[in-house]
Amino acid sequence: MDSLSARTIIGRAAISSPALLPPQCLKFSVSFRSAAAPFLGRSAGARSAGVGRISCAAVSVSTPVGGTDAAVSSAAAAVASKPTVLVSEKLGEAGLEVLRGFANVNCEYNLSQEELCAKISLCDALIVRSGTKVSREVFEAAKGRLKVVGRAGVGIDNVDLQAATEFGCLVVNAPTANTVAAAEHGIALMSAMARNVAQADASMKAGKWQRNKFVGVSLVGKTLAVLGFGKVGSEVARRAKGLGMHVITHDPYAPADRARAIGVELVSFDEAIATSDFISLHMPLTPTTAKIFNDETFAKVKKGVRIVNVARGGVIDEDALVRALDNGTVAQAALDVFTEEPPHKDSPLVQHPNVTVTPHLGASTVEAQEGVAIEIAEAVVGALNGELAATAVNAPMVPAEVLSELAPYVVLAEKLGRLAVQLVAGRSGIKGVKISYASARNPDDLDTRILRAMVTKGIVEPVSSVFVNLVNADFTAKQRGLRITEERHFLHGGNPADGAPLESIQVHLSHVESRFASALSDSGEVRVEGRVKDGIPHLTHVGSFAVDVSLEGNLILCRQVDQPGMIGRVGNILGDDNVNVNYMSVGRIGHGQQAIMAIGVDEEPSKDTLSKIGDVPAIQEFVFLKL
Numbered sequence: 110m111d112s113l114s115a116r117t118i119i120g121r122a123a124i125s126s127p128a129l130l131p132p133q134c135l136k137f138s139v140s141f142r143s144a145a146a147p148f149l150g151r152s153a154g155a156r157s158a159g160v161g162r163i164s165c166a167a168v169s170v171s172t173p174v175g176g177t178d179a180a181v182s183s184a185a186a187a188v189a190s191k192p193t194v195l196v197s198e199k200l201g202e203a204g205l206e207v208l209r210g211f212a213n214v215n216c217e218y219n220l221s222q223e224e225l226c227a228k229i230s231l232c233d234a235l236i237v238r239s240g241t242k243v244s245r246e247v248f249e250a251a252k253g254r255l256k257v258v259g260r261a262g263v264g265i266d267n268v269d270l271q272a273a274t275e276f277g278c279l280v281v282n283a284p285t286a287n288t289v290a291a292a293e294h295g296i297a298l299m300s301a302m303a304r305n306v307a308q309a310d311a312s313m314k315a316g317k318w319q320r321n322k323f324v325g326v327s328l329v330g331k332t333l334a335v336l337g338f339g340k341v342g343s344e345v346a347r348r349a350k351g352l353g354m355h356v357i358t359h360d361p362y363a364p365a366d367r368a369r370a371i372g373v374e375l376v377s378f379d380e381a382i383a384t385s386d387f388i389s390l391h392m393p394l395t396p397t398t399a400k401i402f403n404d405e406t407f408a409k410v411k412k413g414v415r416i417v418n419v420a421r422g423g424v425i426d427e428d429a430l431v432r433a434l435d436n437g438t439v440a441q442a443a444l445d446v447f448t449e450e451p452p453h454k455d456s457p458l459v460q461h462p463n464v465t466v467t468p469h470l471g472a473s474t475v476e477a478q479e480g481v482a483i484e485i486a487e488a489v490v491g492a493l494n495g496e497l498a499a500t501a502v503n504a505p506m507v508p509a510e511v512l513s514e515l516a517p518y519v520v521l522a523e524k525l526g527r528l529a530v531q532l533v534a535g536r537s538g539i540k541g542v543k544i545s546y547a548s549a550r551n552p553d554d555l556d557t558r559i560l561r562a563m564v565t566k567g568i569v570e571p572v573s574s575v576f577v578n579l580v581n582a583d584f585t586a587k588q589r590g591l592r593i594t595e596e597r598h599f600l601h602g603g604n605p606a607d608g609a610p611l612e613s614i615q616v617h618l619s620h621v622e623s624r625f626a627s628a629l630s631d632s633g634e635v636r637v638e639g640r641v642k643d644g645i646p647h648l649t650h651v652g653s654f655a656v657d658v659s660l661e662g663n664l665i666l667c668r669q670v671d672q673p674g675m676i677g678r679v680g681n682i683l684g685d686d687n688v689n690v691n692y693m694s695v696g697r698i699g700h701g702q703q704a705i706m707a708i709g710v711d712e713e714p715s716k717d718t719l720s721k722i723g724d725v726p727a728i729q730e731f732v733f734l735k736l
């Protein structure tokens with residue numbers, strides 16, 4: 110019988126029958142449902158470690174042959190006071206040591222989904238890598254006991270965050286410790302691909318000596334496009350420069366000076382893919398980057414390009430890549446990640462002679478795994494102790510009454526952040542963010558932490574793999590070089606007791622270029638303002654223009670010369686594409702002068718429909734924004 114499938118009772122140890130076990134190793138299991146306070150609470154006895162030997166197999170205690178009942182129950186009490194952590198994938202020893210100093214640790218690898226569900230209600234924390242699916246069923250099966258899921262790595266696409274939040278379970282990750290390992294693997298794959306190392310190795314092991322067949326290409330002097338200039342991408346760029354490559358990068362949200370600092374030029378996506386000999390992918394998998402490499406993109410690359418992917422399989426349409434390899438558009442590919450992992454063994458991509466593959470090894474170095482293990486173990490222990498986790502990825506913590514009052518403003522703040530970031534032109538980068546709140550409340554009575562966090566979330570999430578909440582918002586902003594300032598405008602004359610907590614929120618992004626020039630204020634910053642009307646967030650200003658559109662669905666902003674018939678023309682174009690308009694407003698400078706039309710739409714218009722809107726002669730500029 111293993112320790113986690115043993116009978117559980119709350120608050121005291123349930124000792125399994127000695128008759129079923131060797132007398133030297135009595136096993137028992139306990140539940141800590143009461144040990145964790147509301148937010149993962151502080152478990153008082155958790156640090157007072159043990160009587161007896163507590164092994165990696167969690168709640169396993171040895172007692173000498175003939176040990177007294179008192180000794181057994183004393184050991185039981187010590188174990189009962191510790192939380193239980195299930196580690197479901199291989200974790201570095203140093204991290205296990207940190208965990209063992211605090212908790213009963215159970216390492217059980219390769220669990221099926223059913224086995225994981227069967228054990229989880231006996232665990233306070235679960236630590237995984239990318240191979241364990243922490244689905245809604247797992248949270249349901251935990252029956253409220255699971256307090257923390259620790260992801261020993263960056264990507265948390267294998268954890269159902271929505272379910273975690275619903276079940277009050279904090280999710281933490283280890284975002285930095287495997288950066289260098291991933292970058293090194295990218296460089297290793299690029300070099301191995303260019304020199305046919307894997308193919309030549311297989312050929313020799315098959316008894317052949319094919320020197321002419323495996324002539325490679327050189328890296329020196331070649332152009333490498335790094336797509337995604339975050340933690341891993343910038344380390345790849347640095348290393349590639351050391352190999353004598355000309356490195357360019359595309360990252361719509363990376364500050365230009367960070368790229369300049371290491372001698373890398375920021376270019377547009379089309380320029381990057383059209384001019385490079387090698388492409389290395391380092392962006393997160395988001396709705397925008399999903400299948401960003403597809404038939405259309407491959408048609409624009411330099412013929413014979415070589416592609417490396419150590420990011421996420423889903424950023425490439427794998428069928429399109431096979432076609433591009435077959436017709437020579439792409440000469441070679443080196444892939445560490447796949448849409449489905451593991452991929453089918455007969456996958457035409459994996460079996461393609463011009464493709465080099467590794468089974469998601471980017472983070473798999475001894476050093477990275479030790480680093481990740483320590484990082485995640487400390488985060489999990491801190492969280493079980495009720496401390497704020499800097500790498501938390503879900504679960505905002507705000508008193509219920511504050512949350513309920515601010516609820517519609519929380520939505521407004523996130524949507525304003527989302528709008529603002531989408532209005533920024535590709536290459537200008539974002540550094541300064543100013544949030545202005547107008548309110549009749551005494552500034553001391555207004556807790557804006559969650560609003561600031563939500564603006565940060567709106568700005569960061571659409572463009573990265575980072576998940577932002579109240580816990581990690583400031584940390585994330587700082588890490589990404591965002592300087593967020595807040596300003597409060599006290600509205601005299603209002604009655605704070607009767608009124609809403611806020612009149613309006615403005616988000617300003619300074620020193621950026623905009624995709625929609627009208628979003629720039631007189632002082633040259635992207636500016637959007639919103640209010641809550643009847644509980645619904647509305648956009649009320651874009652740049653210097655007043656508009657009024659509810660922030661639901663998606664948004665089209667058009668600047669045009671004020672003239673009759675514009676609403677009808679654009680409405681008809683959208684109607685022809687079955688796109689439902691849910692809200693529309695026009696704000697203008699003066700009669701017959703410039704005006705801005707803000708159109709809320711339920712569906713996403715096709716490219717063709719958007720270009721028809723752009724073709725309306727009176728429309729000077731327009732932009733489609735996802736809320």
Ligand SMILES: NC(=O)c1ccc[n+]([C@@H]2O[C@H](COP(=O)([O-])OP(=O)(O)OC[C@H]3O[C@@H](n4cnc5c(N)ncnc54)[C@H](O)[C@@H]3O)[C@@H](O)[C@H]2O)c1
Pocket residue numbers: 263264284287288291336337338339340341342359360361362363391392393394397398419420421445446469470471472473571572573574575
């Ligand atoms: N293979 C592995 O084992 C392994 C290891 C570590 C990380 N990863 C993956 O690598 C990726 C990058 O990780 P990171 O830690 O550098 O993340 P990061 O958040 O530091 O960097 C991602 C960068 O991509 C940029 N970006 C977002 N949308 C983009 C777009 N449309 N085009 C170009 N750039 C865009 C962001 O601005 C950001 O700078 C993630 O997908 C991560 O899961 C894989």
Ligand SMILES: O=C(O)[C@H](O)COP(=O)(O)O
Pocket residue numbers: 238239240261262263264265287469470471472473
């Ligand atoms: O997102 C990550 O950190 C990497 O993809 C590594 O995943 P792994 O921990 O399963 O190796």
